[in-house]
Amino acid sequence: MPRSLVLAVIAGLLFLAAAALLLDPSPALQSLTGTPAVKQSISASPGVIYAAKFPDVHGRPQSLAQWDKRLLVVNFWATWCGPCKEEMPILKNLQAKFGSSGLQIIGIAADTQANVANFGKSIDINYPLLVAETSAIDFSRRLGNRLGLLPHTLVLKPGGEIIYAKLGAVSETEMAEIISKNLPTSN
Amino acid sequence: MKPSKKSWTAFLGGPWHGTVIFALLMLPALAAATGPGAASNIGTIGEQELLEPERAFLLSARFKDAKTAEFNYKITDGYYMYRARFKVVAEPKSSAILGKAVFTKGEMKQDATFGRVEIYRNSMRILIPISSMGKDLGPNGEKLLRLKVTSQGCADAGVCYPPLHQILTLKAGSGDIKYPDAPAGGDGALQSTPSAAEVISPPLSELLRRTK
Numbered sequence: 001m002p003r004s005l006v007l008a009v010i011a012g013l014l015f016l017a018a019a020a021l022l023l024d025p026s027p028a029l030q031s032l033t034g035t036p037a038v039k040q041s042i043s044a045s046p047g048v049i050y051a052a053k054f055p056d057v058h059g060r061p062q063s064l065a066q067w068d069k070r071l072l073v074v075n076f077w078a079t080w081c082g083p084c085k086e087e088m089p090i091l092k093n094l095q096a097k098f099g100s101s102g103l104q105i106i107g108i109a110a111d112t113q114a115n116v117a118n119f120g121k122s123i124d125i126n127y128p129l130l131v132a133e134t135s136a137i138d139f140s141r142r143l144g145n146r147l148g149l150l151p152h153t154l155v156l157k158p159g160g161e162i163i164y165a166k167l168g169a170v171s172e173t174e175m176a177e178i179i180s181k182n183l184p185t186s187n
Numbered sequence: 188m189k190p191s192k193k194s195w196t197a198f199l200g201g202p203w204h205g206t207v208i209f210a211l212l213m214l215p216a217l218a219a220a221t222g223p224g225a226a227s228n229i230g231t232i233g234e235q236e237l238l239e240p241e242r243a244f245l246l247s248a249r250f251k252d253a254k255t256a257e258f259n260y261k262i263t264d265g266y267y268m269y270r271a272r273f274k275v276v277a278e279p280k281s282s283a284i285l286g287k288a289v290f291t292k293g294e295m296k297q298d299a300t301f302g303r304v305e306i307y308r309n310s311m312r313i314l315i316p317i318s319s320m321g322k323d324l325g326p327n328g329e330k331l332l333r334l335k336v337t338s339q340g341c342a343d344a345g346v347c348y349p350p351l352h353q354i355l356t357l358k359a360g361s362g363d364i365k366y367p368d369a370p371a372g373g374d375g376a377l378q379s380t381p382s383a384a385e386v387i388s389p390p391l392s393e394l395l396r397r398t399k
Contacts, residue, residue: 081347082298083346
């Protein structure tokens with residue numbers, strides 16, 4: 001009997017391990033280098049996220065809380081960040097495709113007002129660009145980006161639950177899949 | 188085939204009944220770990236595989252001679268720095284007059300968004316002519332030069348570091364460069380030189396600290 005109990009416990013643990021692998025909650029969180037991601041806790045609550053307020057390119061303060069009913073994609077970027085600028089057409093396409101279904105993309109620039117304003121003249125962006133200079137990096141760090149790397153993208157469900165986080169340029173296919181599954185109108 | 192009462196009894200009484208019960212008991216915990224609530228534990232990808240900028244871009248400094256400060260970067264494989272993003276100023280600006288910095292030649296990179304840009308891999312050196320030093324003196328009367336270095340680089344993995352601001356204080360007229368508290372695992376800052384200069388003694392964490 002003790003032997004069968006030991007066998008049962010081992011089998012149970014194997015079952016759990018297999019189930020955890022099959023039901024990985026964050027398949028999007030893949031490593032930049034192809035190896036398994038090391039997960040990191042995000043301490044910020046939805047309240048912290050929606051309490052944030054940054055000026056837009058015209059200097060008008062914009063609160064993130066105004067988008068709390070929408071599926072929100074927060075993209076940290078800067079004009080001096082090549083990979084950030086490369087992914088902007090992807091974000092623009094996603095906003096055009098899903099904007100009417102409840103998606104809102106916002107760009108938070110770790111940059112100066114002048115740089116962002118000039119950049120906005122050179123490329124037509126269809127989502128709000130907020131200017132946060134160094135506080136953008138601080139905010140990004142609070143959301144799990146320990147090194148303050150860019151680009152950094154988060155997807156928040158209405159209400160503020162973070163369902164996706166990525167360092168490095170996003171994939172349009174992957175983002176479209178995540179967005180289409182989580183749009184407010186699809187629930 | 189419909190299982191008979193006997194076969195169920197035999198199954199539950201066999202060696203696997205514990206497994207089934209254990210698994211059923213653990214399912215709620217598993218669901219909690221993988222359901223919507225798991226977002227609180229969401230992370231950023233591969234972030235821990237990337238180096239702190241001070242380690243990816245190891246900086247050492249010295250007086251090359253009485254009128255030239257020299258900065259050497261040891262750049263970790265897989266990382267690069269932008270030539271156009273370097274800036275060296277006296278700290279405070281009025282404390283010294285610096286000439287035009289001379290950079291080693293980097294490599295040209297065709298950047299998708301910036302066009303042709305000069306970048307550095309492996310190593311790079313900056314020479315800073317010093318036209319005039321301020322009146323700051325060390326404990327033994329030696330002249331001090333305090334510089335603020337701004338640099339910015341990226342990783343080939345597809346991410347960029349925010350601008351890194353470092354402040355170094357060079358002390359003229361003494362021996363080798365000595366960083367008493369180099370980052371663990373890094374050796375780029377521990378360079379002996381034959382020049383008559385050294386970095387003064389505060390820990391590296393203070394010498395190479397981020398500034399807001």
